Amino acid sequence: MSSFWVFPGQGAQQSGMLHTLPNDPLIGECLREANDALNENVLDLDTPAALQSTRAVQLCLLIAGVACSRLLMAQGNTPDYVAGLSIGAYPAAVMAGALSFADAVRLVALRGELMQNAYPKGYGMTALIGLDQSTVEGLVEKIHNKDTPVYLANINADTQFVIAGSDQAMTDVAALAKAQGAAAAKRLAVSVPSHCELLNEPAQTLAQALADVSVQIPTLKYLSGSTARPIFNADKLRDDLAFNMCRVIDWRSTVQTAYERGARLQIELPPGTVLTGLARKVFEQGSAVAFQGARLDTLSALSREEERRHP
Structure with missing residues (x-):
């Protein structure tokens, strides 16, 4: 089998x-x-x-x-x-x-x-669709810092990734991703920053x-x-x-x-x-x-x- x-x-x-x-x-x-x-x-x-x-x-x-x-x-x-x-x-x-x-x-x-x-509030996960992994990693690196932590969390497919972190950091990464031509940046129904x-x-x-x-x-x-x-x-x-x-x-x-x-x-x-x-x-x-x-x-x-x- x-x-x-x-x-x-x-x-x-x-x-x-x-x-x-x-x-x-x-x-x-x-x-x-x-x-x-x-x-x-x-x-x-x-x-x-x-x-x-x-x-x-x-x-x-x-x-x-x-x-x-x-x-x-x-x-x-x-x-x-x-x-x-x-x-x-x-x-x-x-x-x-x-x-x-x-x-x-x-x-x-x-x-x-x-x-x-x-993390009872203020954090979560966002899916990014349409960009390659190196591009997503670069965007995360631009935004991540002590006050606005954000990480690559899931590698789901060649052009589908999930980031995890603070609400503000994910919003900032999503804006950059759309400017780079991402097909979608969608907040997931997950209220914690998993996989980081x-x-x-x-x-x-x-x-x-x-x-x-x-x-x-x-x-x-x-x-x-x-x-x-x-x-x-x-x-x-x-x-x-x-x-x-x-x-x-x-x-x-x-x-x-x-x-x-x-x-x-x-x-x-x-x-x-x-x-x-x-x-x-x-x-x-x-x-x-x-x-x-x-x-x-x-x-x-x-x-x-x-x-x-x-x-």
Whole structure:
């Protein structure tokens, strides 16, 4: 088999995303497990008001990803590779058998709290589309200083990047980017400056919590969204989960690595279709599809066909 399951990061969240999951006993069981781990009703987390909280967003992304992955696996589908963008690393680790779902729920709740408490306002992330990496890095360097910090945070595709930092710094970089011919500069629905050194301290605190959690060697091939390399060691996976919040995400290389290692079917777990769009250029000789909006039997048929071609 050569399929690749990917899990989105913040910005992909949608109002009502847990309420619109497929009506299946496996989904209900997953929601109950999350309720028990948190001692709260997770169905309260996906309202528009609740999703203003980083904690709620990250928990919803984790739960949706694991629930729909379990549904796919119950149909006899198993990926060869898994990877997640930022918070997506947690459902990827759960499905790779490296982290229990209950532990992931508790860790993600802490992760979200640490991130939102570190920067409750005045910071965030902005996508820049239409410029190359060196140009974006040059613009960031022009604006970045102690009072207006800004960093390259995500390398999503050849001409799609995300910056993180203060509101003013991102506004200034966006203005320069448009002057340089950028097709778009769009503020993302992320209220913290992820994937840069501004989150070093929260990452250290999360690492301390992860030190007390059981992490196993992955039973599936887990690709780090930061290094774009497979992780086979439990301690390295623990490090990846703790510190991906303050490391640059190289999603472009992560997708390329999966393809170069033989993956020809990418399935994006809910919510959204952003990662599907990013993968289509790389997967020109394969298929990139999103769970959201697709029929379960269609996804299963694609998986079986890929397994037949590449046993």
